[in-house]
Every structure is written in C-alpha cells, then in structure tokens.
Amino acid sequence: MRVMRAMRASAPGRALTAAELPVPQPAPGQVLVKVSACGVCRTDLHVVDGELTQCRYPVTPGHEIVGRVVGSGARVGIPWLAWTCGECADCRAGRENLCARARFTGCDVDGGYAEYVVADERFCLPIPERYSDAEAAPLLCAGLIGYRCYAKAGQSKTIGIYGFGAAAHIMAQVARADGRTVFAFTRENDLQGQQFALSCGAHWAGDSNQAPPEPLDAAIIFAPAGELVPLALKATRKGGSVICGGIHMSDIPSFPYALLWGERTLRSVANLTRADGEEFMRVAARVHIRTQTRAYALAEANAALADLRTGRLEGAAVLRP
DSSP: OOEEEEEEBOSTTOOOEEEEEEOOOOOTTEEEEEEEEEEEOHHHHHHHHTOSTTOOSSBOOOOEEEEEETTTOOEEEEOSEEEOOSOSHHHHTTOGGGOTTOEEBTTTBOOSSBSEEEEEGGGOBOOOTTSOHHHHGGGGTHHHHHHHHHHHTTTOSEEEEESOSHHHHHHHHHHHHTTOEEEEEESTTOHHHHHHHHHTTOSEEEETTSOOSSOEEEEEEOSSOTTHHHHHHHHEEEEEEEEEOOSSOOOOOOOOGGGTTTTOEEEEOOSOOHHHHHHHHHHHHHSOOOOOEEEEEGGGHHHHHHHHHTTOOSSEEEEEO
C-alpha cells in the first residue's frame, strides 16, 4: 500500500499535525491528482479555527490545488466546490453554489495539504499555460471568489477594495485591466500594505476608516471584519453596492439606516459555480495577472497559516509538497 504525507486538522482550534495516509483511490468519475502546489487561503484558517461548523474532522485542508492527473499527466486546478447534487432547485436554476448538499474541498472532503488528492473530474478546472503551478494556485479561490465578487459590482467605474490580501491583489489587476478606478483600504497605518496595493494597480490606498478620493460605485470587502460594512456603505454613493466576499465574517455592528438608504445594496457572495471558474480562467488567460506568492514546504503549513493570520504576507502563501 502506497502512503503519502499530509497535514491534518484533527479537531477545531488545534494546530495541523503531520500524518502518513494511504494514497487515496479514485472512485468512478474521480481522478487522482499528484499535488504540485496548494495555496493557503483564509478559509483554511476558518476550517482550522472551527468557524465553519459544517466541516468534518479530521480533514486535510486546502482548496487552491494545482496538480497533474495520475495516468494522463493533464494539469488541472481543484477549487473549493467539490460536488453538487445537480437535482435541487438551486442547481437546476444555475445556482449550484447554493446547493444545500454541496461538498467543499478541504472541508467536507480532503484537500490539497497533501501529496495526492482525489477530485470529481467534473469540478476540475483547466489552468492557463502562462502560469506556473505556484502562480496558478491562488487563482483557484482568491481569484475565483474575488472574480464572483467583482462580477457582482457590474459596470461600476470606481471600486473600493477593503482588505488587501490574496483576492484583492488579483482583482485589483483585473479591474485595472478593465479600465476601472481602484481604491484600496487596509488596516490603519499599514503603509507597507498600502504600497503593495499601489504596486498591484490601485490608484489610491489608505486606511479603512479614511474617505476615498471620490465616492465609490461599489465596494468589495474581503477582510472578515464586520465593522468594515458601515465604513464601506458610508464611502459608497447612492445606488451603489457593497459586496461581502468572505465565507465567514465577524458580526456586523448596528448602523444608521441613512447609510443604507439611497438604494444602496448590501449583499454577500457564497462559494462559486463551475461557470464562474471557466469564465475566470478565460479572464486569467487574457489578463497577465501577477500573483505574488511565498513558498512553504508542506510541513510548514502551520507557519504559513500563522503568517496569514497576523498579516505578515503580501499576496498568497503556497505549499509545495
């Protein structure tokens, strides 16, 4: 029996532990993928911290997976959405991201903090050739979820991005390529983060409690901080939208109705669909997105999560088994 190395979440709130597991065997309709790179996403922190109550334990986190199919050698990406029923009202209406029976990679099924992973071949995505394995890994969630948020902003000309991490540094480049004006908001006095945002194409960068140079047509909140919602509403013009892109967020404080009035819209984005993935990969083939990554060995997964938690990363962490 062949074995592989993996980093496992044994229970909520505990550090990952190294394990040797049997190499998984694909069922009909699945593929076995040798992992080349796996991005470290903030959602992985929520899994490790037990903030996503539907996740099973023990589980191998990781859902920004780039690897090669054993047997064919084809390069594929494995995203957060692992399986949907295809039968419920949401699935039939093209909203498979809302399927009540959906399974998610690194949460309901084992993910990419390992040397091998199995995946439903229908949910694997092609990767544009222009990206290396490490460069492509953040596209599989930071890019995909970021793009779904960006699409909800419609034709907005001026977009504010709150929380300048992996998703923001990708979407700022896409928005800039599309001719949008991008304003970036970071933690207070995070001058290094603001300089990073400017290097990724933002036209202006400042503290999250600052007013932007002009009112926003839309704001996208990537940081899991509910207190940013009133600030974003205040910065958004009448008729604009505030889009919350995180899978988990701290409680939103009460705020005066006047911030929402004027036909402003407050909405969330949940998960992704396969159509989202296919569309974004076409965008990634068109726009040369420069993903900034820091490589960690698989055994250093806890260090990568710690760096993400404390804001010591610019861009994205990527595990290399």
